[in-house]
Amino acid sequence: MDEKSDKLLILDLDETLIHATEKELGFSADFKFDKYFVHKRPHLDQFLVDISKHFKIGIWSSADDAYVTEIANNIKPDNVELEIIWGRSRCSLKRDYTFDNYYFEKRLNKLKKKGFRLEKIIIVDDTPQKSRNNYGNAIYINEFSGNATDEELKHLQDYLLTLKNVDNVRTIEKRGWRTNKGGT
Template sequence: MAHVTSRRYDTDKLLVILDLDETLIFATSTPHDTAWHFEAGPYKVYRRPHAAAFLATLAAHFEVAVWSSASDDYVAQVVAQLFPAHYPLRFVWGRSRCTFQIDYEQLEETGSYDPFSHYHYVKKLRKVRKRLGIPLERMLIVDDTPYKCRYNYGNAIYVKEFWGDPADEELRHLTHYLLSLRSEPNVRTLEKRFWRAHYQ
């Protein structure tokens, strides 16, 4: 299975932090067919097309990590089956590393308080910087949910949500885009919101 590597961090490489659900996989308790790839708890899991080639390219050219807002146990199960044996991950973080906080913008829009819909998990990259000593300028986070990256928009690359479409091409396009960034000294200064336009 993939493992958290203890080798020295390669400062010449960007760190790419990957989300799981709807980014690399689609997990559901009610699958629409029998073509799912593996199971994680009660869920049938579909790998996003081109995931294997995408992960192989990242391992060759970047430092790679996983950070999901799903439960830590679920994240461990998915990573063990999604990533190749001995894949060098810098870290694997789940919900326990996220920050659970109120969404004040949504609260203002609705005008009423609902503890079940107005709180969200967010990923603060300063935790990575503090833990690993990696500058924010050298980190990218790939996610399908902008709110989870709200404190680090300058580091975020947003992908389309994956719902199991076998014809999905997002990771193939993303591979080319990430390779184009690997020599950038400061990824935070780049406009990344429209990255997909280069590959339409």
Template sequence: MYCNRRNPDLAYLHIKPRTSTPGPFMQKRNCKSSSQISIRVILEYTLMFLKSVFSFVCRIWNLILVLAKKNVRKVIAHQTIKYKMIPLSPLTRQRLNQVKKKVLVLDLDETLIHSRHDGVINRMAKPNTTPDFVLKVVIDKHPVRFFVHKRPHVDYFLEVVSQWYELVIYTASMEIYGSAVCDKLDKNKGILKRRYYRQHCKVEMGSFTKDLSTVHTDLSSILIIDNSPGAYKCFPENAIPIKSWFANPFDTALLNLLPMLDSLRFCNDVRSILHRNKVQHMTFQ
């Protein structure tokens, strides 16, 4: 008591709580906890980084696929394809000179090309398909855009058959549209000069039919390629059917016709070969 009264600081020291430094076990535990937190943070950041990289790679890959799909049809359509043109022998050339030059009538829509206009969804064509050319025409004082897709190999087909036949376009479409399409296909070569449009067709039971006799009076020397049997129902012996085309980039229908067309130019009467189509299309008569 005497010491506490005399030196109160000593009494204070006796009641002051004693602090102790953490032992080796506590230090190891704290270090272990901090290291686990650091590893967890590193793993989280690494995972986020990998997710970002994966997402970026996926976007780049999708972009490449979209560009590839857009260009695949053009690549296929413009690939180098040749129909082997064998030089004519003197006898064959003499035979060709003895027969009349034939007239080949060609349809447009779904035969040589396929098109759609503003406001119409083309369910047959694949989405994001780039048209070969766009036409701007005025119909009933309203501007209309047509997005036109060319059938694969149509340019090469026209180039070859124009050497064998006199080409004629006969379409049930309006002249203002059909004429613009023909100009694009002709490319100033002068191979599609003769053209017939909707006003030259006959309307029978709500459908347009094409009168080949107005194109050429000699029916033995004229043939038509059309995807619609109703269009040539009056002339089945002069017709070569072709499958309708909308969007298939691997279509080769035009190329498949070249051997037949190469042979038909040598005959006296095309109906002697094509008369078999009459039985197949009797239902349209």
């Protein structure tokens, strides 16, 4: 087995790892939580098992804390440890003056209090706005809306493995990550 990297991989939840909806999608949900039918992104279990051999993993969502904890514990394989499970209370409320609305932002500097250095943190999200100030750390993936043939996590895993030994992930251009599997 490869040695685990010193990197922390932060994963968003809704539309990144799962899709939760109040209405059934026409095929069975993986589980139900409260009023939500929850569909795990295809290959999620294997992705978490495989990637946990190389990275420390955390889940951080802008959803309600209790929801995030419950969903994270439902999707996490037993042999995968999570460094953090954070919800909305750990996000910062920001205002978008252009569209005159508010949104929750994930500020990675909050992880410094837990001993993590910014150059060793990767955040994966489907919504760039939520990690706009962490662009050097961010990998943006396609939104998951329940498509049973989705392959995004397989592609993401291949790319992440190119970053596990990089000294400073912030220096790596990630915007074309799907076509740039070399990590540079």
